[in-house]
Amino acid sequence: MSFISHLINGISLGSVYAIIALGYTMVYGIAKMLNFAHGDVIMVGGFIIFTFMSTLGLNPIVSVLIAIILCTLLGLTIERIAYKPLRRAPSLAVLITAIGVSYLLQNLALLILGADSKSFSSVISLSSLSLADGRLIISGETLVTIPLCIVIMTTLNIYIRKSKVGRAMIAVSEDKDAAVLMGINVNKTIAITFAIGSSLAAVASALMFSTYPTLSSTAGAMPGIKAFVAAVFGGIGSVPGAMIGGILLGVIEILSRAYISTELGDAIVFLVLIIVLLVKPTGILGKNIQEKV
Amino acid sequence: MKAKLLNMNKSTRSNLFTVGVIVIVYTVFQTMSTTGNMSNLLKNLLVAMCYYSIMAISLNLTVGILGQLSLGHAGFVCIGAFTSAFFSKIMVNTIDNTIIRFSLAILIGAITAGIFGVIIGVIVLRLSGDYLAIVTLAFGEIIKNVLNVIYIGYDSNGLAFSMEDTASLNLMEDGVVIIKGAQGISGTPRNANFTIAVILLILAYMIISNFINSRSGRAVMAIRDNRIAAESVGINITKYKILAFSLSAALAGVAGVLYSHNIATVQSTKFGYNMSIMILVYVVLGGMGNLRGSMIAAVILTVLPEYLRFLRDYRMLIYSIVLIAVMLYNWAPACIEWRKSHSLKDLIGTVVGKNRKEKKGA
Incomplete structure (x- = not known):
């Protein structure tokens, strides 16, 4: 029974990783850049919710909505100021700029909110579900996280495949120059991608900090890296890949923490990633592009 | 003499120039330090400047010359730091001569890091681009996490190893714990000083610079510029990639040796991906493929944050x-x-x- 409980916790954590990984994977697919600051947008989202909910006493759902709006604006601002001027620069230059943005967000948070970590109170007031005579308890957070993740994934997948903006995204990710010739506004499409990614980061922060309530200026860094790993795991650039990668990663992490070693959980996650990439160098759902002379 | 200087080829002249500048900077700093004209702040950073420079130029070999993005360079530094500190602590009473012991420690750090470079290189260099970046990041984190839970001690029965805690080593009364999990290794003899560090920096620079200008170095750059073209003229891609990658790892190991013998305490958590990123920032700011630039960036960025301390909390923000x-x-x-x-x-x-x-x- 404890195995099932760990498995469910793993899927729940994995769903959060999947939502964060979406931000990475969509931005990578379109702008071909690793947005290292994405994890820190999650941290900012957490602090916004914390401020509005715990300090100002607003309704949790209103706080989350405010966080979504502010994070979207933050994502757009970052894109406009730091990434847009570098659109035609080498990818390593953009990567270092993204790292700079990440440091900037962390240090701003440190300055404004101080070095002590805050205790985040859950935004979800659902009581936990008790199954099999109380031997299997599923927390309210898990009950919300997993279905919400599935809803977000399906909606996003349909949105990308069916809507005009979504198809513009696919076009830009396949061939930027050809997309321009077809009358697609590339800058606008990239900005929309950043906006979607950042708003999802706010949702992820609400879910993640509800389950793991320690909030500090570096709280976004490790989940950010793990979500990035999840995106690569599933095949970077692919939306269903991010979902599969995220959930697998969450399950592996929780199970190895429970059964192998608490401290080595991260190491095992990374080891599995290496093995997967050796067998399938472009991730589980990644496209294998043959290099031509 | 003048004719000889003119007849030298361009790379030799450029090497001599760089080494000359390093020696001049060294002389100035050393004089300032011995005559007491240097703040304690800067004095403490002298060795650090050297090992960060070595880390930067060695990573530049991977990123700038080989053209592969590595986010796990700190992992190799970590291996060099731990193996050499381990060696020095065990041998501190056996080998009395500091110079011999420290030289052996440097060799051991470099070789172990180099071996790990080969092993990891064989595995990761099949991938390229961002996938390679994430796998090197993964390796760096694995090295850090594993060293974080290892306990090694020794007593009259020999070495004891555990991944639980100090008690489960079951040491005799004369036993000494060397690696204490998250606390790492403490009390390493502080054998590194500015002179040794500068000598190692010059050596590392000469090794990389000569490698770049050698036949192998040109092969590596050919692979960077066009892998398929290089392959079709008969260059062994795997061999040269692994050669460059493991050389870079070995030199990172040397930087690690300096690190652990400078501050006497090494903890694996210090060598996380933040350190790898920091080294990468030196390389990119200094210019990819430009060794001098890497060293200048490393020195400036090591000294600058210390001098910005008066800005207090705004330091990292700025x-x-x-x-x-x-x-x-x-x-x-x-x-x-x-x-x-x-x-x-x-x-x-x-x-x-x-x-x-x-x-x-x-």
Whole structure:
């Protein structure tokens, strides 16, 4: 029974990783850049919710909505100021700029909110579900996280495949120059991608900090890296890949923490990633592009 | 003498120039330090400047020359630091001569890191681009996490190993715990000093610079510029990739040896991906493939945060803003345009009437 409980916790954590990984994977697919600051947008989202909910006493759902709006604006601002001027620069230059943005967000948070970590109170007031005579308890957070993740994934997948903006995204990710010739506004499409990614980061922060309530200026860094790993795991650039990668990663992490070693959980996650990439160098759902002379 | 200098080939002259500058800087700093004209703050950073420079030039070999993005360089530094500190602590009573012991420690650190470079290189160099970056990141984190839970001690029965805690080593009464999990290794003899560090920096520079200008180095750059073309003229891609990668790892190991023998305490958590990123920032700011640039960037960025301490809490904030601004200034096409139309070269050119060769600034 404890195995099932760990498995469910793993899927729940994995769903959060999947939502964060979406931000990475969509931005990578379109702008071909690793947005290292994405994890820190999650941290900012957490602090916004914390401020509005715990300090100002607003309704949790209103706080989350405010966080979504502010994070979207933050994502757009970052894109406009730091990434847009570098659109035609080498990818390593953009990567270092993204790292700079990440440091900037962390240090701003440190300055404004101080070095002590805050205790985040859950935004979800659902009581936990008790199954099999109380031997299997599923927390309210898990009950919300997993279905919400599935809803977000399906909606996003349909949105990308069916809507005009979504198809513009696919076009830009396949061939930027050809997309321009077809009358697609590339800058606008990239900005929309950043906006979607950042708003999802706010949702992820609400879910993640509800389950793991320690909030500090570096709280976004490790989940950010793990979500990035999840995106690569599933095949970077692919939306269903991010979902599969995220959930697998969450399950592996929780199970190895429970059964192998608490401290080595991260190491095992990374080891599995290496093995997967050796067998399938472009991730589980990644496209294998043959290099031509 | 003058004729000899002119007959030298370009790379030898450029090497001599760089080594000369390092020696001059060393002499100035050393004189300042011995005559007491140097603040304690800077004194404490002298060795650090050298090992960060070594880390930067060794990573530049992977990123700039081999053309592969590595985010796990700190992992190799970590291996060098731990193995050499382990060796020094065990041998501190056996080998009395400091120079011999420290030289052996350097060798051991370099070789172990190099071996790990080969092992990891064989595995990861099949991948390329961002996938390679994430796998090197993964390896760096694995090395850090595993060293974080290892306990090794020794007593009259020999070495004991555990991944639980100090007690489960079951040491005799005369036993000593060397690696204490998250606390790492403490009390390493502080054998590193500025002179040794500078000598190692010059050695590392000469090794990399000669490698770049050798047959192997040209093969590596050919792979970077066009893998398929290089393969079709008969260059063994795997061999040269692994050669460059493991050389880079071994030199990172040397930097690790300096690190652990400078501050006497090593903890694996210090060698996380933040350190790898920091080294990468040195390389990118100094210019990829430019060893001198890496060293200058490493020295400036090691000293600068210490001198910005008066800004207190705003220090890292300003650091990050400067980093973003420099990247935009260096790489944004709009900025490059602007710099071209307002370049110093043209301004001097119009004033003096001829285009003088513009000196490259730091």
